[in-house]
Amino acid sequence: MKEIIENSLQNAMSYETYRTLVHDLIQEGKSTGVNQSDDLLNYSTLNDKRMKRLDKTIKISEEAKTQVKALEEQRTWLVLTEGWCGDAAQNLPVINKLAEENEQIDLKLVLRDEHPALMDAFLTNGARAIPKLIALDADKNVIGTWGPRPSEATAMVLDYKEKNGKLDAEFKKDLQIWYNKNKGRNTEGDLLSLLS
Structure with missing residues (x-):
């Protein structure tokens, strides 16, 4: 496991580099990942705009800033x-804003499809669900994980799947509305527990 993590860290990028990569790929008509399709490009384009907005508007609570610092x-x-x-x-804009509050937190991102061994070591209910945050101590030991969604959204997903068998477009729309209303608070709270 340690070797997989070390190899992934050697290929990791900063949040800013990731944002630039996603944006530049869209300009070329591509998405990240090994699979390319119009749908993935459309999702990437929408997400690039969403992240640009969230990077400007997400505010970390004073309580969270105090805990992180x-x-x-x-x-x-x-x-x-x-x-x-x-x-x-x-979620990445929230994660980034929290990490920016303390230079002791080094945020590194890797693309799932380029790191299958790492992803397979941190599956969620047997699936390659992302984003997946792996919290490491100074010696690169795993001290916790988070993802792919904040706890309230995870409960919404599980409840909907139990009642309907799978997630559909209507649920995905409702989930985005929830994210917009929640403004990153649930993600913020979940991530603070990784610090203790």
């Missing part, structure tokens, strides 16, 4: 993501 130990937040993922677009 109190962290004295080095942490690495290694996040598996892809540009076409709607949950990643909603």
Whole structure:
């Protein structure tokens, strides 16, 4: 496991580099990932706009800032993501804003499809669900994980699947509305628990 994590960190990028990569690929008519399609390009385009807006508008609560700034130990937040993922677009700006509050937190991103061994070590209910944040201590030991959604959204997904068998377009629309109303608060709260 440690070797997989070390290899992934060697290929990891900053949040800013990731944002530039996604944007530049869209300009070329591409999305991140091995599979390319009009749908993935459309999702990536929508997510690029969404992240641009969230980067400007997401505000971290004063309570969260205080908790994050109190962290004295080095942490690495290694996040598996892809540009076409709607949950990643909603959560990465929050993760980034929290990490910016303390230089002890080193945020690193890797593309899921380029790191299958890492992804397969951190599946969610047997699926390659993203974003997936892997919290590491100073010695690169795993001390916790988060993702692919904040806890309230996860409960919504599980409840809907139980009643309807699968997620449909209507639910995905409702989930985006929930994200917009929640303004990253649930993600913020979930991530603070990784610091303790």
